[in-house]
Each structure stands twice: as C-alpha cells, then as structure tokens.
Amino acid sequence: MIMSLAYGTQSAAAPLERMEIERAEPKDDEIQIEVMFTGVCHSDIHQAKNEWSNTVYPCVPGHEVVGRVKKTGAKATRFKEGDIVGVGCMIDSCRACEPCKDGDQNYCEGPNGWLATYNGPMTPATETQDASNMYGRDNTFGGYSDTVVVKEDFVLSIPEGLDPAAAAPILCAGVTTWSPMQHWGVKAGDSVAVLGFGGLGHMAAKLAKGIGAKVTVLTSTPEKIADAKAQGADAAYVETDKTALTPLAGTFDFILSTVPEKHEVGALLDLLKRDGHFVVVGNLDIVDGVDNSKLAFKRQSVSGSLIGNLQETQDVLDFCAANGIAPEIEIVDIKTINEVFTRVENGEVRYRAVIDMKTLS
Amino acid sequence: MIMSLAYGTQSAAAPLERMEIERAEPKDDEIQIEVMFTGVCHSDIHQAKNEWSNTVYPCVPGHEVVGRVKKTGAKATRFKEGDIVGVGCMIDSCRACEPCKDGDQNYCEGPNGWLATYNGPMTPATETQDASNMYGRDNTFGGYSDTVVVKEDFVLSIPEGLDPAAAAPILCAGVTTWSPMQHWGVKAGDSVAVLGFGGLGHMAAKLAKGIGAKVTVLTSTPEKIADAKAQGADAAYVETDKTALTPLAGTFDFILSTVPEKHEVGALLDLLKRDGHFVVVGNLDIVDGVDNSKLAFKRQSVSGSLIGNLQETQDVLDFCAANGIAPEIEIVDIKTINEVFTRVENGEVRYRAVIDMKTLS
Known part of the structure; x- marks a missing residue:
C-alpha cells in the first residue's frame, strides 16, 4: 500500500483540503504514475459538490492527468520508468461488450459501464471479473494527487x-471535442x-482549425471575441447577434x-446546411427547441457525444503535437x-486551469 | 388549353366538390397524363383545410398520382403514349443549387425550393428561369383530376x-419512409x-422487412397489432406497453x-443502440424530450427527413415491384x-385510400 497525498473533499459542503489517501501497489498489468499536472474540468466541481447526486465521499477529483511513470507491474510492458504519460476520464471498461470490442470504451455497455478515473464504483466491470482485481476502495480517486495507479492499457503516451x-x-x-469531429467526418474546407x-x-476551435475547417466561434461573452480570433478562429460573434448570424443561415x-448549460437550439438549426450535424457535448439536459420543421427540410441531425475512446485520445494528443496545437492554460x-x-x-479562467502537482508537497 | 375535371375546394371551410379546371397543353419537355389513381395523403387534408396557413384557393390536392401517358411534348423522349407513369410530391426544382446538382431535388435551395405538385407557387424557380415556362396559374393543381401535365424529368416509371x-x-x-432508411444505411439484419x-x-414496416431488417411496430392503437404482424412485422406492441418495451432497451x-402529431421521444431514445438514429418523418413540430443525457451516452441522433429524391422514388417503386411489396389500399x-x-x-382507413379516377367522369 502506498500512502499518497491528495486534495479532496469529505462532503458536498466542505472545501477541498489536503488529505492522505491509500493507493494500491501496481498489480501485474498496472503502472504507478507520479502526477505532474492535472487539469481542472468543470465536471470536477459538479462531482465534488455532488451536483449529479452520485458522489461518494471522500472524493478526489481530476481526470486530465499527466505524469511520469514511476513503477511498472510485472507484466506491464507498454511503458518504462520515466516515460511521460497521461490518464483521461476512464481507467477501465468491461472489454466484453460490442462497443468495447469496437474500441469505443467510452460507450462501454458492461454492467457498470466504463470505470471513471474518479468517483468510479469499485465493483467488478463484468460478472466474471475477479473483484480482487479492483482497487479495494469504495470509489476511484482521481488526479488531484501525487500518485495514481492505472491499468496500462488505459494509459496514454504524451508525445x-x-x-x-x-x-x-x-x-x-x-478529446471530447475531437471525437465528434472525427465521428461526423469534419474535414478540411468544412464550415464549423x-x-x-x-x-x-x-x-474545439483550435482542433477544427487544425483539421483545416473554417471556424466560427459563437460566444455569450463579448470580451472573448478578440481571444477567439487571436487563437485562430476565422470569425467570432456574440451568439445573439442576429445582424451577424442571419446572413450565415x-x-x-x-x-x-x-x-x-441547458440552451435552445431552434435558431441555431437555421445556420446548418443540408445534412448538417448539431452535436451537443457540453451539457446533459434536455435539448430545447429541436424543431422538425427545420430538421426535416434539410435532413439535419441533433446528436450527443461523450468524451472519446482511447485511440481517439491518443490521436488527438499526437495531432496536437504534430500541429503545434495546445490549450491556453493557467x-x-x-x-x-x-x-x-x-x-x-x-x-x-482563460481557458483551462492546470494544477502543478509540485505545489502539493 | 385543356379543360379538365377535378375535385377541389374553394375555401378552407368548403367541402371538396367537382370543378372544371384549366390544364396547359404539354410544352416541349412536358407530358400529359390521364390520371388513373391518386392516393389520399393526410397532407391533402392539411392543405385543403389551410391548416398550414399557406393554401391558395381553389385547391386541387393529390400527390400520389398514377396514370397513362396521353400526349408527349415535342422534345419529351422518356415516355411514350400509353406508358403507366407516376407523379409524386414534386414537379420541378431549380436544378442549379447544390442539392439539385447532387440529385436531392427534395432539398432544393432555389428561391422557391422545389415546386409542389399541388399548391406550389407559380413563380419561376430561379431568377433566370423564363416565367412563361410556368403554368399560367397562381398555384399548381394536383392529382384529384382526370389530367395532369408535368415536366417529363419529374415523372416516374411504374414498373x-x-x-x-x-x-x-x-x-x-x-419514398418518405424509404429515403431515410437508405440515407442512414438500414440493412439486412438491423433492428428497426x-x-x-x-x-x-x-x-415503413413493409419496406424495412423487404430490406431484411427485423421490424418492430409501435402503435397507439391496440387493434392494429394483429394487422402489423399479418403484414410481416416481427413484433408489434402498444407504444406505452412498458412491460414489453423495457426489455427492448x-x-x-x-x-x-x-x-x-407532436410527441415525446424521451422514453423511445432508451430503445436505441449506440450510434442509433431516431428519425422523424410524420410531423413537423418541435420534437419534445430530446434528452442529451441519453443521446450523449450512446452517441445517438435525432433527425428529420423530407420525402425523397427522384432517384429514390424510382428505386422504391422498382424495389416494391421486385419484392412483391405493396401498400394495403382501399x-x-x-x-x-x-x-x-x-x-x-x-x-x-386501413391503410391508404386510393381514388379510382374513373369515378370522376
């Protein structure tokens, strides 16, 4: 058992504070990672504050984790000590269902779905899986920690x-924005x-631009328009600016x-071409205003998409490295x-906070 | 000018009654068709009663028209006198926009869109089109008539x-049900x-079955369940039958x-697989209950689709002929x-009323 330092919370009302947690020693197929940086995702806040009503406490958030391999399990061969690696939203899946066999672990249909990097239930993912193969706690602990231990096939290589x-x-x-662009075939020359x-x-804007699409950003915050253009968007408008948007129908x-947040899509459907796709990744509520007098006349679709699979995650890391694309971080x-x-x-925050884990010590 | 007999209405409140109408002589690229049979579509009623607030009176409905070629224009070469032909929902389109060039006349983006077989505006479809090429009336007249005159390239061959x-x-x-099944790739072995x-x-059920799919019918009318099975559906349930539907998630x-009619889709999304498509063709209202907590977790889509293009219309006629598929008509x-x-x-009506046009004389 490794005693490890983390930041987490004991209840929805309590602030995050420094705590000591247990991490299992890496088993045969696992690796132990010394965490260097962890991104702060909005869902960390939802989870820590139990806004999805499913948080198990103590809760240690963090699913944008980059670190250095410290120790490898006896049969773990993909990485060696010192390699820079990443861990995203998932650390396991059932590997037996159709989506898993197709490589879409993020749509795992096993009894518990994919295992989340934090707040994931510590129960076997399949009926035949050995419960002792799990981590010996009620819930998974995430990357707001000096150490994580993860099955090697759910670890990404940082190029x-x-x-x-x-x-x-x-x-x-x-990957949450890359995956739908790949799935729905966004390509150079498309208007996104x-x-x-x-x-x-x-x-999303940086990746679409990297793919070669013409990118228009629609924001509710007028002050972000200049940033969007500076980051490469071809155009940027306030989403309620009818004068700008009407000619873009x-x-x-x-x-x-x-x-x-929950939002109306009615007027936005007017902006889509025939066979256009409107894909929602930011929010899991009812999509209001899905108007079939618009959809049908242009054979449009409204769709959802959840994160991305392991291969897509590796692909987007490699794509960013190859094309000099990086998020704006603080x-x-x-x-x-x-x-x-x-x-x-x-x-x-402009545009993603990333925790330097050296500050934990 | 041909004086022709038709059934139509002079106002939203008036019943349909026998009237004499004018039909232009076929121009070079047109053919004159002696109508044999015309199907009664629910939209005929919406239009005759001005339920879409766009009806121009007098209104002669009918866009499921089958007849015999009586006369061909000087340059019309696709059909000869006596051929059995069909006319669907469209009789012209702009031929210049991207959808038209792609063969998707049903998504024509010309100034007036595609020209409807009845109640279509008698204005040029493109800015350069010769207005004298149109029909010399305010609105098109449909197939509740002994004669129609149509551009030959919008006429289908009845096999x-x-x-x-x-x-x-x-x-x-x-074609309204065939086109989306083709577009979204429904194939043998799929569950529809x-x-x-x-x-x-x-x-839809007959065509999906013809394609080789496993077909389940969901109806609000318990008495139709036996009919659906008799017509080849593998299963049929009342759409609110939770006991039957829960295991089909x-x-x-x-x-x-x-x-x-407008209806909720929330519970129905549970029935879809990963990457499943829910396509609405029966209604042009807001689609209620499009829940991204369901769409995203299975990367599903909610889409609309409008009729079908000319090639798809010919394809479905040929498919029905080749596979012994026919609607149940009265x-x-x-x-x-x-x-x-x-x-x-x-x-x-079980399941489509078709007017025998001999009864008009």
Missing part, C-alpha cells in the same frame, strides 16, 4: 514536443461553428455546442483550488 | 408487375422500430417515427372524398 502541462486538458476537453468558448470550446456543415497552485473552482464557475 | 392503384401511395408514403402504423408506418439500430369513389377525409382524420 515528445507536447508541453506536459498543456497536454493535460487535451485528455478531456481535447463552435458554440461556447471556454475549456472545451477553445479546444444554411452555411455550416457542423455545429458543436460546448455550452455547459498553471495554479493546488492550495488555491477552492478559489480556482469559484473562478471556473464564474467563467473567469 | 410492370406493380398494380397501378397500389403504386400510388409508394410515391409519397413509400416503426412508430405509428398508418399510411406511412405500414409502408438498447436494441434498435433505427427508429422511424411516422406519427402525424379504393374509393371520388364522390365520397369528403367522408374519406373524415375517416383519414379518425385513423379509420
């Missing part, structure tokens, strides 16, 4: 040339609109909504994490 | 072996659910909603058309 701190947000914000310009939205192949001290949470909630 | 009366509903109800079992729904590749006398409308509105 050389990618700054380890900037790589962290690619593991969630990056990104709705919402925060952690996910700014990555029927011009987009793909609209990706990264808005983290490196923070873990001792300020509660203030950082408030700033994320207020939309004040 | 030998297809009963001309039964062919009529294929021109709208058939058809929601609603009327004119469109019963054709996550089992359908494709759900086609043919329900002609041949009616045009003098009873007002009672037939009431029976359609009450869901009493």
Whole structure:
C-alpha cells in the first residue's frame, strides 16, 4: 500500500483540503504514475459538490492527468520508468461488450459501464471479473494527487514536443471535442461553428482549425471575441447577434455546442446546411427547441457525444503535437483550488486551469 | 388549353366538390397524363383545410398520382403514349443549387425550393428561369383530376408487375419512409422500430422487412397489432406497453417515427443502440424530450427527413415491384372524398385510400 497525498473533499459542503489517501501497489498489468499536472474540468466541481447526486465521499477529483511513470507491474510492458504519460476520464471498461470490442470504451455497455478515473464504483466491470482485481476502495480517486495507479492499457503516451502541462486538458476537453469531429467526418474546407468558448470550446476551435475547417466561434461573452480570433478562429460573434448570424443561415456543415448549460437550439438549426450535424457535448439536459420543421427540410441531425475512446485520445494528443496545437492554460497552485473552482464557475479562467502537482508537497 | 375535371375546394371551410379546371397543353419537355389513381395523403387534408396557413384557393390536392401517358411534348423522349407513369410530391426544382446538382431535388435551395405538385407557387424557380415556362396559374393543381401535365424529368416509371392503384401511395408514403432508411444505411439484419402504423408506418414496416431488417411496430392503437404482424412485422406492441418495451432497451439500430402529431421521444431514445438514429418523418413540430443525457451516452441522433429524391422514388417503386411489396389500399369513389377525409382524420382507413379516377367522369 502506498500512502499518497491528495486534495479532496469529505462532503458536498466542505472545501477541498489536503488529505492522505491509500493507493494500491501496481498489480501485474498496472503502472504507478507520479502526477505532474492535472487539469481542472468543470465536471470536477459538479462531482465534488455532488451536483449529479452520485458522489461518494471522500472524493478526489481530476481526470486530465499527466505524469511520469514511476513503477511498472510485472507484466506491464507498454511503458518504462520515466516515460511521460497521461490518464483521461476512464481507467477501465468491461472489454466484453460490442462497443468495447469496437474500441469505443467510452460507450462501454458492461454492467457498470466504463470505470471513471474518479468517483468510479469499485465493483467488478463484468460478472466474471475477479473483484480482487479492483482497487479495494469504495470509489476511484482521481488526479488531484501525487500518485495514481492505472491499468496500462488505459494509459496514454504524451508525445515528445507536447508541453506536459498543456497536454493535460487535451485528455478531456481535447478529446471530447475531437471525437465528434472525427465521428461526423469534419474535414478540411468544412464550415464549423463552435458554440461556447471556454475549456472545451477553445479546444474545439483550435482542433477544427487544425483539421483545416473554417471556424466560427459563437460566444455569450463579448470580451472573448478578440481571444477567439487571436487563437485562430476565422470569425467570432456574440451568439445573439442576429445582424451577424442571419446572413450565415444554411452555411455550416457542423455545429458543436460546448455550452455547459441547458440552451435552445431552434435558431441555431437555421445556420446548418443540408445534412448538417448539431452535436451537443457540453451539457446533459434536455435539448430545447429541436424543431422538425427545420430538421426535416434539410435532413439535419441533433446528436450527443461523450468524451472519446482511447485511440481517439491518443490521436488527438499526437495531432496536437504534430500541429503545434495546445490549450491556453493557467498553471495554479493546488492550495488555491477552492478559489480556482469559484473562478471556473464564474467563467473567469482563460481557458483551462492546470494544477502543478509540485505545489502539493 | 385543356379543360379538365377535378375535385377541389374553394375555401378552407368548403367541402371538396367537382370543378372544371384549366390544364396547359404539354410544352416541349412536358407530358400529359390521364390520371388513373391518386392516393389520399393526410397532407391533402392539411392543405385543403389551410391548416398550414399557406393554401391558395381553389385547391386541387393529390400527390400520389398514377396514370397513362396521353400526349408527349415535342422534345419529351422518356415516355411514350400509353406508358403507366407516376407523379409524386414534386414537379420541378431549380436544378442549379447544390442539392439539385447532387440529385436531392427534395432539398432544393432555389428561391422557391422545389415546386409542389399541388399548391406550389407559380413563380419561376430561379431568377433566370423564363416565367412563361410556368403554368399560367397562381398555384399548381394536383392529382384529384382526370389530367395532369408535368415536366417529363419529374415523372416516374411504374414498373410492370406493380398494380397501378397500389403504386400510388409508394410515391409519397413509400419514398418518405424509404429515403431515410437508405440515407442512414438500414440493412439486412438491423433492428428497426416503426412508430405509428398508418399510411406511412405500414409502408415503413413493409419496406424495412423487404430490406431484411427485423421490424418492430409501435402503435397507439391496440387493434392494429394483429394487422402489423399479418403484414410481416416481427413484433408489434402498444407504444406505452412498458412491460414489453423495457426489455427492448438498447436494441434498435433505427427508429422511424411516422406519427402525424407532436410527441415525446424521451422514453423511445432508451430503445436505441449506440450510434442509433431516431428519425422523424410524420410531423413537423418541435420534437419534445430530446434528452442529451441519453443521446450523449450512446452517441445517438435525432433527425428529420423530407420525402425523397427522384432517384429514390424510382428505386422504391422498382424495389416494391421486385419484392412483391405493396401498400394495403382501399379504393374509393371520388364522390365520397369528403367522408374519406373524415375517416383519414379518425385513423379509420386501413391503410391508404386510393381514388379510382374513373369515378370522376
């Protein structure tokens, strides 16, 4: 048993504070990672505060984790000590269902679905799986910690040339926007609109631009327009600017909504071309205003998408390294994490906070 | 000018009655068709009663038209006198926009979109089109008539072996359900659910079965369950039967909603597999209950689709002929058309009324 340091919380009402946690020694197929950087995702806040009503305490958030391999299990061969590696939202899946066999671990249909990096239930993922193969706790602990232990096949390789701190947000914000663009075939020359310009939205815009699409950012925050353009967007407008948007009717192949709140899509469907896709990744509520008098006349779709699979996660890391793409990050001290949470909630971070885990010691 | 007999209405409140109308002589690229059979589509009623607030009177409905070629324009070469032909929902499009160039005339983006077989505006479809090429009336007149005159490239060939009366509903109800199954790639072995079992729904079930899919019908009318099975559905349930539907969660590749009213889709999304498509063709309202906590976790889509293009219409006619598929029809006398409308509105027709145009004389 490794005694490890982490930041976590004991209840929905309590702030995150330093705590000592147990981490299992790496088993045969696992590796132990010394965490260097962990991105702060909005869902860390939802989970820590039990806003999804499923949090098990103590809760240690963090699923955008980059670190250095410290120890490898006896049969773990993919990585060696010192390698820079990443861990995203998942650390296991059933490996037996159709999605898992197709490599879509993020849509695992095993009894418990995929195992989340934190707050994942410590129960076997299949009926035949050996319970002793699990981690001996009620819930998984995430990357706000000096150490994580993960099955090696759920560990990503951080390519050389990618700054380890900037790589962290690619593991969630990056792949969550990359995966739907790949699935729905966004390609060079396409017109893409990104709705919402925060952690996910700014990555979506950079990745779409990297693919060669023409990118338009639609934001609720006028002050972000200049940033969006500076980061490479071809155009950026306030999402309610009818004068700007009316001439854009029927011009987009793909609209990706990264808005983290429930919102209307009715007027936005007007912006899509025939056979256009409107994909929602930022929010899990009812999508209001899905109007079939619009969908049918242009054979449009409204779709959802959840994170991305392991191969897509490796692909987007490699794509970012090869194309010089990196999220805009602000490196923070873990001792300020509660203030950082408030700033994320207020939309004040530009554009992703990343914890430097050296500040934990 | 041909003086022609038709059934139409002079106002939203008036019943349909026999009237004399003018039909232009066929121009170079047109053919004149002696109408044999015309299907009664629910939209005929919406239009005749101005329920879409866009009806121009007098209104002569009918867009499931089968007849015999009587006269061909000087440069019309596709058909000869005596050929059995069909006319569906469209009789012209701009031919210049991207959808038209792609063969998707049903998504024409010309200034007026595609020209509807009835109640279509008699204005040029493109800015450069010669207005004298149009029909010299305010609005197009449909197939509740002894004669129609149509540009030959919007005329379909009715294959030998297809009963001309039964062919009529294929021109709208058939292609409207065929087109989305083709577009979204429904194939042999897929599991397809058809929601609603009327004119469109019963054709959807027959076509999906013909493709080789496993077909489940979901209806609001318990008495239709036996019919659905008799017509080849593998299973049929009342759509609110939770005992039957709960075990079917996550089992359908494709759900086609043919329900002609606004309805909730929330619970139905549970029935879809990963990457499943829920396509609405029966209704043009807001689709209620599009829940991204369901869509995202299985990367599902909710989509619309409008009729089908000319090639798809010919394809579904040929497919029906080759596979012995025909709608269930009830041949009616045009003098009873007002009672037939009431029976359609009450869901009493099994499953499509087709007017025998001999009864007009």
